Amino acid sequence: MMSNQLKLALVITKREVRDQFRDWRIIFPILGLTIFFPFLMNFTTAQVLQFVNRYGATIVGERLVPFSMMIVGFFPISVSLVIALESFVGEKERGSIEPLFNTPLLDWQIYIGKLISSIVPPLFASFVGMLVYCVGLIINDVPLPELHLIIQIVAITIIQAVVMVAGAVVVSTQATSVRAANLLASFIIIPMALLIQGESIVMFWGNYATLWWVVFGLSVLAILLLRIGLAHFSREELLGRDIDVLNFRWGWKVFRMNFLGNATNLRNWYQFEVFPYIREIRYSILILSLLVLVAFFVGKTQITRFELPVEQLGVENMQAQLTLLSQNWSFGDFSPVIAIFWQNIRVILLAFILGVITLGIFGVLPLFASIGIVGYIMGLLGNAGLSVSTYFLGFILPHGIIEIPAAVIATAAIFQIGVILATPDNQQTIGEVWIKSIANWAKVMLGLVIPMMILSAMIEVWATPELALWLIP
Amino acid sequence: MIETQELTKIFDDFTAVNHVTLNVHSGQILALLGPNGAGKTTTVRMLSSILRPSSGWARVAGYDVYTQPSEVRKMVGVLTEHHGLYGRMNADEYLIFFGELYGYSRSHILRKINPLLEQLGMDQYRKKRLGEYSKGMRQKLALVRALIHEPPVLLLDEPTSAMDPESARIVRTAIKSLSNKERTIILCTHNLVEAEELCDQISIIQEGSIILNKSMQEVKNSLVGSPVFAAKFVASMDGKFFDLPDGVQMVNRNESTIYFKVEKPTIQNPVLIRLLTEKYDLLSFEEVPIKLEDAYMGAINQIKKNNNDE
Incomplete structure (x- = not known):
């Protein structure tokens, strides 16, 4: 029963993902961030490694490799924010949300369907980017980060994508226009930027166990955001609200x-x-x-x-x-x-x-x-x-x-x-x-x-x- | 099939729909007539379980719009003013997407949409991107989408507004072809010609309240008064007058045609025809169709008059 219901949610996901892959405004940045950017990071990392090794600061190089991998993984998922922000309010502006709301789908099915569709393509791009980066490391003869570190980075990337998308979808369901949603996006961008800075410090500090706490904290936040989004998702509110003037x-x-x-x-x-x-x-x-x-x-x-x-x-x-x-x-x-x-x-x-x-x-x-x-x-x-x-x-x-x-x-x-x-x-x-x-x-x-x-x-x-x-x- | 009782929707301090009571049976097409902002779309959204009524109740195909929203949505096909198509998809992809949302398989959907697309003359455009469709084509496709699950209830919210006459005609013809004994249709419009052409029942809504709810003929009769008959003569009738029986009144005339308002046509028409044919060569004698526009304006004027009297 549940799997059948989820199947309907995935019908929305499938359509949205297909639609995204037809939009050059999404395809080009993703391609750039999955192919060109990892190569750039490989080159930079190799250069920095050479430079720091010359002065015996090998530890900087060692810490830089996983850090760069995290950044390579993060950049494509930033696209998810754009997709998620307009997931509901964008469709509302284009007038295509009402036919969707007229279907017998339950609120959570529509919500989850759109949520997954905002996560999957950027996350896929992120994994491809990290893979390209790792291949580049091998080609350049740079040792790969340890397996547990790779797992940590992948986990952080996934949970960051979920948090960003969950937050952005909440914004999208509550905003009255795409413009309003974009303005509200700073509530996600600024904390995420601070988080990345914090993670960077932790990575250079080398206290990798702390990263698991970050994963845990973000997981709690993601669940909460998901819960809030679902709890207050209302077809009526989304269709009914048109004015974004502070009242x-x-x-x-x-x-x-x-x-x-x-x-x-x-x-x-x-x-x-x-x-x-x-x-x-x-x-x-x-x-x-x-x-x-x-x-x-x-x-x-x-x-x-x-x-x-x-x-x-x-x-x-x-x-x-x-x-x-x-x-x-x-x-x-x-x-x-x-x-x-x-x-x-x-x-x-x-x-x-x-x-x-x-x-x-x-x-x-x-x-x-x-x-x-x-x-x-x-x-x-x-x-x-x-x-x-x-x-x-x-x-x-x-x-x-x-x-x-x-x-x-x-x-x-x-x-x-x-x-x-x-x-x-x-x-x-x-x-x-x-x-x-x-x-x-x-x-x-x-x-x-x-x-x-x-x-x-x-x-x-x-x-x-x-x-x-x-x-x- | 559609039943509402005192259905009301209040947004903050604004009453969009005010105690609306409707009863539309199977096979009927009801025109919900009213100016912009009268509450038509809000009513449709409540009937399709998108908006929750503030008070009152509504049942669509036997299901309560408040407590059984999913069941209601399965029974209802909605066509909105904004077609809401996805521009990067083609017709097949679009319809398969919506069909899958109703739980149908791809082959089942294709079997269903093939005759519909053919019926609406859309067959040759099904692989074209929807972004390239004309307004009329988009609305026709949206109509197919609304019909994909064969709903017994169709809610059409201003389907032809903002359309050029040709596109509007195409969509109207399509709607007409969809009515049958098992299907109930509510057509929201402020286009009186459209309502007259398609509907057999009229409800006029103004400022959220239903001010009139009758069959098309009743509306015309009650609001425009006694029927008018046109008597056309072979020769010019300039300067010719008749001693008319009681209940018959001459209301207009031109060279060879004279218009009579007859209170009781079944009784007075034979007398009138005898009178007219006694001295002159009568070519034809027929009822002048009453336009819905006149009826609508009659209703609005009557309300204004009532309000002024109060």
Whole structure:
């Protein structure tokens, strides 16, 4: 049954691939990048190898060979971006999408069919290019990269193509015109350019194991993008949207509706908007809570990798420092409260920005890093034979009991952006989901996180040093 | 075959289709008449399960457009204003592609399309690139595409708009040849001549609402009033007058022809003919066909009048 359904999706793939191979605007760049460019890279590599070997810098040459192979593989797949960007919106502009939508094909069949058709030709060209490059290496008597490295490069090339195409197809389904899709392409091109730069550093650094992490990370991203694309693919939206003017009024209306709901007063707002939303994101809160524990233990295990003498923590003169702190942070003095509060909010804002641009994924990093550091310090203290529980009770728990849940809730609301985007709902556009998620995050921030953060900052300034002083000998 | 009840589509703040109720049976051709932006395309898209109704329901060939979209699409052939052909393919490749999307084998598709292409006079062009086709040819091919799965329902959305008269004629003839007892056709158009030529049922849609839904003859009768008959005489009738019976009224005249509006033709025509032949040589006496255009304008004027009265 499934294979029959996939067969129908592949009918679209077959047509599109055939159509691409009839288009000289695709054929010529692909031919150039598969035949001419690998030869050029071979020549350059051979020249550089000769040059660096003359000065004994053989390691540069060794690293250059796999690096060039990666670049030879990457260039043809950049064509996939162009193909994928216009896959849906281009057909819409040419008026050929509606007959396709009138067929009994399911949404996913159309989506997957087009997705594969955007990947296959450039990827094929990429493999041919790498093959030509390797043949050139053999002809020039340059040793081939090791097999595991070749496998890594092929894996990276495939996953990069999938990520680029998956992202571009999402753009294509959501854009109102090819022009709009091309403008939005920078959201794919810039991160990919940064990624290639990162990969280049890793390749010259020679830490090839890191490349597997890159493959893993990109695989997660590809799955997420695929999921988001499928979740929000809607024939209606694609055919219905024609205007690509920013509609601030609509955006504000959606935001306001999600932020305020039908609340008429503050009590109403908490009762029908804030608390129900917390309930809605309970699974994200649960995941983030588990992540906090993981971060703590990961941080704790890092003491063996990043050794630090416990004296650096100033444990020896802790009493004096705490006394000074409690004198400086006198009860009723708000300036340290504001400083701590603002520091925490800045971290949450950073998480928010990271989350918004990475579909919620990197939004968890600040929380993970902060808790990881706590875990690391606790690990150091434990390693030095000091009582971890006493330090935890004295330094972390008094304000942490409010601050950590507040941070978890704020991060869960950010994480929820990705969760909602990946949840099938073809009644809403990605833009709409985005605005709603931001409104929900703002609701949680204003209703819960900010008050909790103010309270925790007050405790941290006025109570924690006193408690620590009392607890720590 | 096609049934809608209070079908409504709202885009943000704009109501494109407003409580449309239609009932089109097998063998009927319904003209959905209306100016640009009246809601014709939105209705067709809802009937082909591309757009979801905001409220109301529609059933096409027994399937609900909202809950059974795939089944509906199997039953419907849609021809849109924009033919949507792939310029680098030829007719065979194009039709095989769509046929395969319906799950048919290549040989089965070829068996199906051969007579259709022949019927539409397209046989000799099937290996030509579609990018080189004329507008009329493109639309005819799109029609074959819409028929490839032998759908019992055909939705034709302005199939001849933006076409030259010759191409439009070719496509109209093709559409006419496709109607049969088992097939229901909805033809969206703002071309009254086309509707008059092809359809037996008329629905006029304006600003998303159906303002009239009747058979072609009913529309003409109800909106233009009593039928008009032309009496043609051998000699000139200038200055000749008649003492007309009740319910008969002279509405126009020229040299040898006089036009009469007759309220009850079955009763009054024999009396009128007797009167006319008493003194003069009557050459012919026949009903003047009512143009749909007059009916359409009558409907629009009536609505305007009603709106003003309100």
